Amino acid sequence: MIDPRKSIINKRLGRVKHIIAVSSGKGGVGKSLVASTLALILANKKFKVGLFDADFTSPSTHLILGVKNAKPREEKGVIPAHVHGLKYVSIVAYSRENALPLRGADVSNALMELFATIIWGELDFLIVDMPPGISDALLDVIRLVKGINFLIVTTPSPLAFETVKKLLELLAELKVPVVGVVENMKIRESNFIPQNVRDAGFRFLGELPFDPKVEDSLGNVDTLLKTDFAIKLAKIALEIFL
Amino acid sequence: MIDPRKSIINKRLGRVKHIIAVSSGKGGVGKSLVASTLALILANKKFKVGLFDADFTSPSTHLILGVKNAKPREEKGVIPAHVHGLKYVSIVAYSRENALPLRGADVSNALMELFATIIWGELDFLIVDMPPGISDALLDVIRLVKGINFLIVTTPSPLAFETVKKLLELLAELKVPVVGVVENMKIRESNFIPQNVRDAGFRFLGELPFDPKVEDSLGNVDTLLKTDFAIKLAKIALEIFL
Amino acid sequence: MHEWALAEAIISSVSQIAEKEGLKEVREVKIKVGELQQVEVEILEFALSELKMDKLKNAKFFIEAVRAELKCRVCEHKWSFSRNRLDKESAEAIHFVPETVHAYIKCPRCGSPDFEILQGRGVWLESVKGVK
Amino acid sequence: MHEWALAEAIISSVSQIAEKEGLKEVREVKIKVGELQQVEVEILEFALSELKMDKLKNAKFFIEAVRAELKCRVCEHKWSFSRNRLDKESAEAIHFVPETVHAYIKCPRCGSPDFEILQGRGVWLESVKGVK
Numbered sequence: 001m002i003d004p005r006k007s008i009i010n011k012r013l014g015r016v017k018h019i020i021a022v023s024s025g026k027g028g029v030g031k032s033l034v035a036s037t038l039a040l041i042l043a044n045k046k047f048k049v050g051l052f053d054a055d056f057t058s059p060s061t062h063l064i065l066g067v068k069n070a071k072p073r074e075e076k077g078v079i080p081a082h083v084h085g086l087k088y089v090s091i092v093a094y095s096r097e098n099a100l101p102l103r104g105a106d107v108s109n110a111l112m113e114l115f116a117t118i119i120w121g122e123l124d125f126l127i128v129d130m131p132p133g134i135s136d137a138l139l140d141v142i143r144l145v146k147g148i149n150f151l152i153v154t155t156p157s158p159l160a161f162e163t164v165k166k167l168l169e170l171l172a173e174l175k176v177p178v179v180g181v182v183e184n185m186k187i188r189e190s191n192f193i194p195q196n197v198r199d200a201g202f203r204f205l206g207e208l209p210f211d212p213k214v215e216d217s218l219g220n221v222d223t224l225l226k227t228d229f230a231i232k233l234a235k236i237a238l239e240i241f242l
Numbered sequence: 243m244i245d246p247r248k249s250i251i252n253k254r255l256g257r258v259k260h261i262i263a264v265s266s267g268k269g270g271v272g273k274s275l276v277a278s279t280l281a282l283i284l285a286n287k288k289f290k291v292g293l294f295d296a297d298f299t300s301p302s303t304h305l306i307l308g309v310k311n312a313k314p315r316e317e318k319g320v321i322p323a324h325v326h327g328l329k330y331v332s333i334v335a336y337s338r339e340n341a342l343p344l345r346g347a348d349v350s351n352a353l354m355e356l357f358a359t360i361i362w363g364e365l366d367f368l369i370v371d372m373p374p375g376i377s378d379a380l381l382d383v384i385r386l387v388k389g390i391n392f393l394i395v396t397t398p399s400p401l402a403f404e405t406v407k408k409l410l411e412l413l414a415e416l417k418v419p420v421v422g423v424v425e426n427m428k429i430r431e432s433n434f435i436p437q438n439v440r441d442a443g444f445r446f447l448g449e450l451p452f453d454p455k456v457e458d459s460l461g462n463v464d465t466l467l468k469t470d471f472a473i474k475l476a477k478i479a480l481e482i483f484l
Numbered sequence: 485m486h487e488w489a490l491a492e493a494i495i496s497s498v499s500q501i502a503e504k505e506g507l508k509e510v511r512e513v514k515i516k517v518g519e520l521q522q523v524e525v526e527i528l529e530f531a532l533s534e535l536k537m538d539k540l541k542n543a544k545f546f547i548e549a550v551r552a553e554l555k556c557r558v559c560e561h562k563w564s565f566s567r568n569r570l571d572k573e574s575a576e577a578i579h580f581v582p583e584t585v586h587a588y589i590k591c592p593r594c595g596s597p598d599f600e601i602l603q604g605r606g607v608w609l610e611s612v613k614g615v616k
Numbered sequence: 617m618h619e620w621a622l623a624e625a626i627i628s629s630v631s632q633i634a635e636k637e638g639l640k641e642v643r644e645v646k647i648k649v650g651e652l653q654q655v656e657v658e659i660l661e662f663a664l665s666e667l668k669m670d671k672l673k674n675a676k677f678f679i680e681a682v683r684a685e686l687k688c689r690v691c692e693h694k695w696s697f698s699r700n701r702l703d704k705e706s707a708e709a710i711h712f713v714p715e716t717v718h719a720y721i722k723c724p725r726c727g728s729p730d731f732e733i734l735q736g737r738g739v740w741l742e743s744v745k746g747v748k
């Protein structure tokens with residue numbers, strides 16, 4: 001028996017210029033915040049941007065964007081919701097307020113189903129917010145999505161960088177393109193991350209401050225985009241993508 | 243074909259009085275730090291304590307404990323290393339500095355293998371440091387480990403509590419015992435978490451401060467145990483377990 | 485009607501197989517559709533008939549429904565999925581992403597959401613026949 | 617020598633099966649041991665002979681080695697595991713936790729660590745025969 005979904009995925013993404021997986025391996029480093037804010041920043045620069053929340057068991061982007069009821073439409077496929085100028089899909093539209101316990105094989109299946117049925121259309125950027133761990137979702141985007149790029153998020157902590165380093169080595173070995181590494185939630189001067197990133201042969205993209213205002217702006221994108229965090233991320237984004 | 247491992251797991255844990263899974267659903271909330279510090283605190287109180295790092299793809303406890311080369315011995319089973327007064331097992335002893343990409347089915351298999359072969363012996367507490375996500379490891383400890391208790395860690399952020407809330411509902415539905423919820427990395431007054439935890443029908447165990455000294459004490463347990471974080475956790479632990 | 489997207493996947497996959505196996509023309513395609521996903525077979529058939537061209541122009545599509553069988557990993561109980569027990573919104577969620585079944589269905593014996601979908605999940609190609 | 621722990625699991629599992637099937641005595645147990653885990657069969661046999669008692673006292677254990685077959689999820693290449701290609705420490709890691717193979721072995725065709733262990737992973741019970 002053959003699963004027909006795999007063969008359509010790259011056609012579905014055929015008109016997407018850049019696919020960026022925001023990843024880390026480590027949890028709680030700000031992947032979702034970086035992914036969501038980056039998507040908003042690029043959309044504000046008049047790019048056509050999609051945001052896909054691929055963290056099915058602990059999704060966050062809907063809270064960051066303040067989205068209620070962003071259900072995709074059904075029309076010869078799954079048509080992303082329009083949210084703050086983004087094409088947006090999160091599984092929360094389907095699982096709602098319920099826990100969604102998924103084993104890895106289920107994560108893999110759900111990911112394939114959505115990649116096979118979502119009609120993203122023409123996009124300059126598709127930002128994929130990845131779950132933590134070096135597991136099914138990561139292996140599947142590498143396996144299934146041709147031309148995917150990784151943007152890696154770490155914190156200053158060696159606890160985060162331990163996993164990030166392993167992930168970077170894995171991506172290098174597999175020749176998966178890595179845009180670079182951002183250091184998020186920086187609270188004090190330290191050269192530990194930039195140094196180690198460069199030593200590992202990757203581009204250090206810059207640091208994003210730990211910014212208490214971020215917490216207060218969750219759910220309000222206008223406020224979020226005015227935080228120091230977002231302003232710094234915008235600078236980095238423009239350096240990378242322009 | 244029958245997998246013989248399942249039938250031995252509860253015998254292996256038969257002389258463990260309390261099995262505590264430190265979990266959250268959300269990543270980066272401090273599960274590993276709470277699990278490691280809690281284990282050290284209880285060991286200092288003369289309890290017999292085991293610490294099992296079940297976050298196979300992004301393990302952290304070895305860095306928190308400053309453990310190098312804590313390889314279990316082989317002797318009619320896998321005999322945990324002795325580290326700072328703890329019986330300790332992390333898969334890092336086997337995967338070393340390498341990335342260990344595991345699909346959910348592999349996580350499940352590795353977890354069963356270790357539960358079936360580790361000889362914990364007599365323990366007052368076995369602390370299990372769980373990975374993020376509501377996925378294989380979580381479903382497996384619920385399925386396989388009789389009498390397991392959950393200690394839930396959240397941060398003050400609604401981004402963390404969103405998943406924590408779903409996890410709590412799931413555990414309640416499955417009648418899995420939950421010791422309670424700790425709020426970690428508290429930086430300012432807020433009643434959001436305590437209120438919501440109690441409204442959901444769970445015990446709020448207290449708050450742990452965001453403590454910059456924690457980062458500097460990673461790898462040095464004596465310093466770690468002197469941080470405000472650890473002192474506050476010790477108070478909570480004694481309230482719960484004495 | 486995202487059945488259309490599933491039909492496109494089938495057409496694309498069949499074309500790939502035809503290519504790989506050196507078929508000049510595809511004559512018969514057997515498809516299995518799991519009941520869990522509640523695919524509307526008429527729409528799927530219509531979409532397939534609209535989308536088929538080139539080597540697939542004369543292909544006949546045979547669609548077979550497969551009961552959805554679930555098996556609990558905790559208590560090993562087996563049961564069949566029945567959409568009747570679900571409200572409209574939950575059924576629709578499962579239609580789009582069958583894995584969301586784990587948010588809405590529990591093992592009827594022990595209450596666990598930790599079950600396996602033994603069969604009847606989604607859309608599968610059973611066989612592709614044609615002439616070389 | 618954690619083979620002993622695996623033997624205990626086998627004995628425990630066989631006893632459970634005997635109980636469930638109402639066997640008075642277990643006569644024959646067939647075991648499959650995957651080569652990936654590099655179990656020392658002599659030690660396993662010795663441990664089984666030491667540990668068997670009660671209903672299992674007279675049981676004979678037949679152990680069959682199963683080649684470890686791996687299949688890449690990226691390029692679908694299949695190959696067999698050979699411990700010769702590994703240094704001692706890596707082989708030992710896989711001995712204790714076969715999943716650590718994903719840290720040490722890559723697909724020989726495409727270099728991916730994303731492969732499936734089709735067979736030959738660990739220890740399995742194939743059959744348990746006895747008298748009621």
Ligand SMILES: Nc1ncnc2c1ncn2[C@@H]1O[C@H](COP(=O)(O)OP(=O)(O)O)[C@@H](O)[C@H]1O
Nearest residue numbers: 028029030031032033185209210211214399401
């Ligand atoms: N630069 C920052 N300043 C302040 N808080 C931040 C920052 N980045 C992330 N956070 C907070 O940290 C937590 C984890 O962020 P999140 O984006 O959910 O991480 P991940 O997706 O990696 O799990 C959230 O509560 C978020 O609001």
Ligand SMILES: Nc1ncnc2c1ncn2[C@@H]1O[C@H](COP(=O)(O)OP(=O)(O)O)[C@@H](O)[C@H]1O
Nearest residue numbers: 157159270271272273274275427451452453456
């Ligand atoms: N109370 C705290 N004060 C300061 N830093 C903390 C505190 N708790 C956790 N951290 C830091 O937060 C990060 C995440 O902690 P960790 O224990 O790895 O979380 P998890 O296991 O949930 O992923 C680590 O860098 C850790 O040092």
Ligand SMILES: [Mg+2]
Nearest residue numbers: 031032055060
């Ligand atoms: Mg996230």
Ligand SMILES: [Mg+2]
Nearest residue numbers: 273274297302
């Ligand atoms: Mg951790």
Ligand SMILES: [Mg+2]
Nearest residue numbers: 106599600601
């Ligand atoms: Mg399932």
Ligand SMILES: [Mg+2]
Nearest residue numbers: 348731732733
């Ligand atoms: Mg595998």
Ligand code: NI
Nearest residue numbers: 074485486487
């Ligand atoms: Ni539909």
Ligand code: NI
Nearest residue numbers: 316617618619
């Ligand atoms: Ni051994």
Ligand SMILES: [Zn+2]
Nearest residue numbers: 556559591594
């Ligand atoms: Zn059940």
Ligand SMILES: [Zn+2]
Nearest residue numbers: 688691723726
């Ligand atoms: Zn390969």
